[in-house]
Amino acid sequence: MRQLFIYSLCTIFLLMNGPLPTKAEKNDTNVFAQRMELFQKVESVTNIPWYYLAAIDQYERNIRQSRKDIPKAEGISGIYFRQEEWSGITNPNREDENPLSIQFFGGIGADGDGDGKADMSNDVDILYSFANYILKYGVDHTHIKMALWDYYKRDKAVGIISGKAKIYQHFGRIDLETHAFPVPLRSNYSYRSTWGDARGWGGRRIHEGTDIFAAYGVPVKATAYGIVEMKGWNKYGGWRVGIRDINNNYHYFAHLNGFAKDLTVGQVLEPGQIIGSVGSSGYGPPGTSGKFPPHLHYGMYRDNGYTEWSYDPFPHLRLWERQERQMAKRGR
Structure with a gap:
């Protein structure tokens, strides 16, 4: 009835x-x-x-x-x-x-x-x-x-x-497709494609991301509209944050120096919102840092309804960097 x-x-x-x-x-x-x-x-x-x-x-x-x-x-x-x-x-x-x-x-x-x-x-x-x-x-x-x-x-x-x-x-809307580069363009940073490179600490494994080298304390920004799924310590990634966007992509930010004030699991974010800062944490128990130069490890993972796997974020970073530069030029 x-x-x-x-x-x-x-x-x-x-x-x-x-x-x-x-x-x-x-x-x-x-x-x-x-x-x-x-x-x-x-x-x-x-x-x-x-x-x-x-x-x-x-x-x-x-x-x-x-x-x-x-x-x-x-x-x-x-x-x-x-x-x-x-x-x-x-x-x-x-x-x-x-x-x-x-x-x-x-x-x-x-x-x-x-x-x-x-x-x-x-x-x-x-x-x-x-x-x-x-x-x-x-x-x-x-x-x-x-x-x-x-x-x-x-x-x-x-x-x-x-x-x-x-x-x-x-x-209040569904058109949420814009992105941001994870560090300020005005900062002194560098990166190259490192996805799939060999890693030795903690056993033989591949590098599931792109390293963006920058100074301690450089702000780290959310790259997409999303929700904070994870925040905390990992012996490999140190202080890290995981954000899930509306396209089933999981954005992983690792080796942070610290988190943005009041950042919490379940928090909704927009592109460009500060989530933390560049550091060198990880490769050991909680609090370990300084075992490598300061940088942001940025990874991307995709869920297909059965499992989740990593893929190369480098092309996306290049695209978002270019788009952000173009927007900055138009805003002058």
């Missing part, structure tokens, strides 16, 4: 406000505006906060970009459902679009735009179907997290999505 009531509200709302842009139209207007419109419309009929819908959608889009076993996102929504998941595992019609028979066979597919079909190529139907799944649990933070765990069966996925939701809620 509750599902029928929500379905009716969804149909009435979309008829009153008009259909969302189709895939063919998405190139004619700003894609972020289209996504936000989609999230807010589904929020209005389900009461699931738009920032959670945006976080789920972005998480799914990111893992699709990182993997080869699932297709890349083509529509406004990035959420992916397997055909049998959409129509129901026991459904003899794998391409079923009838919401009633899909529901009968336990499929997740639902009609979100009121056209009588559960179309897994329709962005509204896709997002509404995931929202409809969450509604079985509830619309508050705790119950949404329960729904996400039951769906993904992975604590890290729940944590990443919750972090994204907090970022979107904090800034």
